[in-house]
Amino acid sequence: MKIKSIELLFMAVTIALTDAEPSNSLLSKLRNSMSSIQSHVKEQHTMRNLLEDVLIDLSRGPLKEKEVTLFLDASASPSEEEILLHQVPEATGIPKLLLQKNNGIDWSARKDHIDVFVGVIGVELPWLLSSPPHDWAVLSVLLIGIKQECDPRALLQTALAQRTPAVAALCPVKLGEQRNRLEFRVFTWRPLHPRRKLLPLGGWNASRFASWDQLFVDRFSSFGGVTLHVASNENDAPTLFRTNSSHWDGLGYRILSALAENYNFTFTLTVQSIDGMWGERRNGTWGGMLGDVYRGEKNLTINTIFVSYPRNAAFDISIPFKYEGIAFVIANPLPLPPWRSVIYPFTRMMWAVISGFLVVVSFTHCLLGSFVGKVSPFRDFLTIAQALVNQSNDAVPSSWTLRLFLMSWWFTAYVLVISYTCNLIAFLTIPKYPVKLQTAHELADSYHRVCMLNYGNETVEAFIVSRNPTLTTIAKKIDKVPLILTQPYTNAQECLELVTAGTHAMLDGDSYIANIVQDSGYADRTYFLKERVLESPTSFFFRKNTPWKYKFDEGMSRLVSSGCIGKWKEDIDQALKRTRYEKKPEGQQALKxxxxxxxxxxxxxxxxxxxxxxxxxxxxxxxxxxx
Incomplete structure (x- = not known):
């Protein structure tokens, strides 16, 4: 082995120098060098055994049944490489190896989503820790330093560790009076703690760190009073809005406030982004609120922003707290002429059936009467028609055949008259409208165009690339209204004016457009299509690889399952209703x-x-x- 070869080499040099009777000083230096080398070789052998034991303990304890990716730093000595390449995989059954050799990476075992990343680090910090690939999603990182110069602060403040939810570091220390015993000490890092960021967890012991939670402690159980900066827009009721100049409200605001109280942090809000936009990627650059988050100027955004494939790739997204789609609002059609109210109680088919029955019954009555005596077709017709206008006959026929026949017709006519009269009362006072559009397909086939505020191209592109031909048809009919920040509702009223003119329908987020229509006084002149399109979850957006995002997921999951979010949404919707715009029932109404x-x-x-x-x-x- 390599160690034996080194020992034999120095023994031969020592014997040769002794036979040649060298000076005492030279012999003393050689003996000291030999002692130092033997000590280094012994430490190396001890480190090799210690590292092997620790890795095996990890695989049998906290990392059991986890998919592990091993990383070997180039500055690790050949002995450690031999352990990783041969002994450890055989002993632990860990198949994944990611080795750095000659300043290169063997990517054969690389995965974009890594469950546990275990790195064996030498003297220098490799670039994989300081500049990890942007598309890596690493859930937990364990860094093992194998040199005496190991600094847990340096390991735990690398870029890879800082963006990972669960991290731990092992560094060797010498123990004992003679400092001849090596042991790994375990550390973690709490980046949001106001004072004690480096947290020692004790010396490595298989029983002490037998479970996952014992090795990877929760680093974000408390945010330590840190202030999170939120990219927000106040014009997003019911998710986020201001009731006055100093008080905020909304579903997103209440969720964030509850999490802030639970995790001990504060937050700031903005009235709008610098460019007034919400979040769109143009020429490879994110703008609006999402742009502030992407550049790290803000920590998160809580407004209603729909999840899409580009956004999912560029940001961390929380679990959804509600589901929404894109709604269409369109003007109520003009009521039909009031003089037609006398025919509205029955449909055209019903009128046709009644007319047909009137002819058939009159003919049958005339035919039956011909067997009794002289008949008059016109008089028989009047006899049958009298029952439909609540007029009695002046005489009852003597024939029981005709009596039974008229009895059945009078009963039928009675029911028809009662039905007509009851419906007539409603149609005399309630305007009758043409058939309204109710689906996106009907809207696409109509003459109406579609207007929307110019938030960007995200919505239009989603319609264009949709596999639904209805949406691609609507995309060709979309007209964008300029987004004017100084106007009420950022100029949404211009779009609503086009709607009430009868030329356009307006599209926007379901709850947002419903609030605008209600609040701006258009509710009695418009209605919503029953169909919603592009339904999507609404979530909080974070900068990519935010390590504490999972705490928001945990908190929001509890709020959803407990029913708090549903109750808040109901309360906010009720509070936002403007009774001055609601059409009040008129009660009893005199006929005009x-x-x-x-x-x-x-x-x-x-x-x-x-x-x-x-x-x-x-x-x-x-x-x-x-x-």
Whole structure:
């Protein structure tokens, strides 16, 4: 072995120098060098055995059943490399190795998502710790220093450790009076602690660190009173808004306030981003609130921002606290003419059926009457029609056949008259509208265009790349309204004016657009399509690889499961309702002339028809008299 070869070499040099009777000083130096080398070799042998024991303890204890990626620093000596390459994988069954050799990386075992990263570090910190790949998602990091110069502060403040939720470091120390015994000490780092950031956990012992939680302690159980800076926009009710100049409210605000109280941190909010935008990537650069988070100027954003593939790749995203889609608001169609109210109680099909029955029943009555005596088709028709206008017959036929026949018809006519009368009362006072659009497909096929505030191209691109042909059709009809920060609702009213003009529908986030419509006084002139499109979870956005993001996930999960978020949402929605814009029920209402237009129109038509008939009869009477 290499150690034996070194020992034999120095023994031969020592014998040769002794036979040549060298000076005492030279012999003394050689003996001291030999002693130092033997001591170094012994320490190296001890470190090798200690490292092997620790790695095996880890694989059998806290890292059991975990997928581990081993990393060997280039400055590690050949002995440690031999352990990692041969003995440790065989003893622990760890198949994943990531080795740095000759300033290069063997990426054959690299994975973008790493469960446990175990690094064996030499004297110098490798670039993989100081500049890790941006797309790496590492859940836990364990760094093992194998040199006496090991500094846990330096290891735990590397970029890889700082962005990882669970971290720990092992550094060797000499113990005993003669300082001839080596032991690994375990440390972790609490970056948000106001004073004691480096936390010693004690000397390595397989029983002391037998579980995952014992080795990887929760570094963010408390945020230590740190202030988090939130990129926000006040114009996002019901998620975030201001009730006055100093008081904030909204679902996102209440969630963040609850987490701040639980984890001991404070936060700041902004009225809007510098450019007034929400979050769009243009020419490879993120802008708006998401741009502030991406550049590290802010820690997170809590506004309603939908999750998309580009955003998911560029940011850490919390668990969703609600689901929303894009809603469409469109103007109520003009009511149909009031004079038609007399025909609205029945559908066209129903009127056709009644007319058909009237003809068939009249014909049948005439046919049955022909077997009894002389009949008059016109008189039989009047006899049947009288029942539909609540008029009784002047005589009952003597034939029981006709009596039974009329009995069945009178009952049918009675039900028809009652049904018509009940519906007529409602239609006289409630305006009748044409059939409203209810789905995105109907909107796409209509003449309406679609307007939206110019937040960016994210929504339009989502419509364009959608596999739904309806959305791609709508994308071609979208007109963007300028986003003017000084205008109420950032100029949303300009879009709503196009809606009430009947030329456009407006799209935006479900709860946001509902609040704008209600708050700006358009609720009684517009309605929402029943269908929502591009439904997506709404979440908090963090800078990529934020190590404490998981604490927000834990807290938000408890708030969701306990029902707090649902209750807050309901309370906020109720508080945001503006009764001055709600259409109040009018209660009892006296009928007006416009309500009975149809009735008077029937009267006028009847009088006109009677007048024409009178003139015809008078003319015919004069002709007969003259003849």
């Amino acid at each position: 002339v416009e309500h009975l237009q149809g009735t008077f129109l029937v009267l006028v038509l009847g009088l006109g028809l009677a007048l024409v008939t009178f003139m015809v009869e008078r003319h015919l009477g004069r002709r007969e008299k003259n003849q």
